């Protein structure tokens with residue numbers, strides 16, 4: 001074989017190889033210009049939206065609240081209880097500040113804010129309504145059967161336990177202190193961890209929203 | 220003549236420049252001296268003000284201070300309607316010997332416990348501490364998300380601005396009455 005034909009074979013291989021690689025890239029890899037990385041946040045961004053199971057809860061007006069009631073707006077869920085003296089009020093205060101920050105930075109995005117009770121024995125609808133509106137008029141409370149709450153909590157990776165107390169009358173509830181972000185379809189998109197601070201949350205949520213907007217544009 | 224005409228305003232210019240430069244140097248020196256003096260004086264004043272302010276705050280809002288203890292930032296979180304518990308926070312500075320906080324009491328709660336919040340197995344859990352060491356020459360902070368005083372079974376909600384006396388009982392130093400202020404943390 002002449003040197004020329006050897007060279008030709010090499011060139012053909014190179015051309016076929018690069019064309020193949022480019023085609024494969026187009027088929028399997030999203031175009032880099034629209035590909036944005038999963039944002040790094042103080043928590044987790046779910047690359048696969050997590051679908052909530054069906055559940056039956058009550059809102060602060062003792063009306064039935066189901067999975068479909070999350071549809072139509074973004075939702076932020078905090079799991080806690082109204083007799084919590086330290087962690088929950090701090091989280092509620094931060095959530096109220098976060099509401100103002102997001103209303104300013106993302107006025108086009110509708111967000112609903114919820115406290116989901118992990119202590120339904122004491123948190124009646126009236127009680128939770130009174131509690132959440134102390135922090136912000138628009139905040140919503142969810143309570144109901146502990147098993148039904150458990151379905152929602154479990155999907156949001158929230159754990160909770162009633163702590164035994166000496167006198168039995170008053171007790172505390174240990175619980176994960178996270179903020180769960182649902183998209184307007186009611187699927188979990190991100191979970192934010194302690195420390196839950198309004199300014200950092202507003203920043204992280206803004207980046208998650210941008211990310212989700214990009215990802216859904218590509219589909 | 221022509222040369223003179225040129226050099227004369229030039230030399231005048233030079234003299235003027237010299238004067239301006241001299242003044243500028245003088246002004247800079249004065250400014251530097253003044254700044255150093257001001258820093259010395261104001262620094263002193265602000266330190267004094269800080270001490271007085273802290274003292275006033277302690278004497279007025281946080282209760283009794285003595286040779287051993289300084290209590291600062293003593294506050295109770297205003298409670299939402301219907302609350303049965305409340306959390307209170309304070310910085311305890313111990314200028315004396317090692318001591319231990321044994322108990323707390325107040326007539327605004329059936330009992331007051333020393334609590335701590337810890338992240339444990341993915342949960343924020345509050346637990347009761349039997350005692351809280353307050354080592355010599357240190358500040359023990361009772362703050363949101365950490366240690367706190369827990370008012371259990373409160374007969375009435377805590378209204379912002381209200382004052383609450385809490386008796387802190389130390390192992391060696393004995394009891395101290397500390398004045399807490401109810402604060403709206405919203």
Ligand SMILES: [Cu+2]
Pocket residue numbers: 085086306334335345367368369
């Ligand atoms: Cu506590």
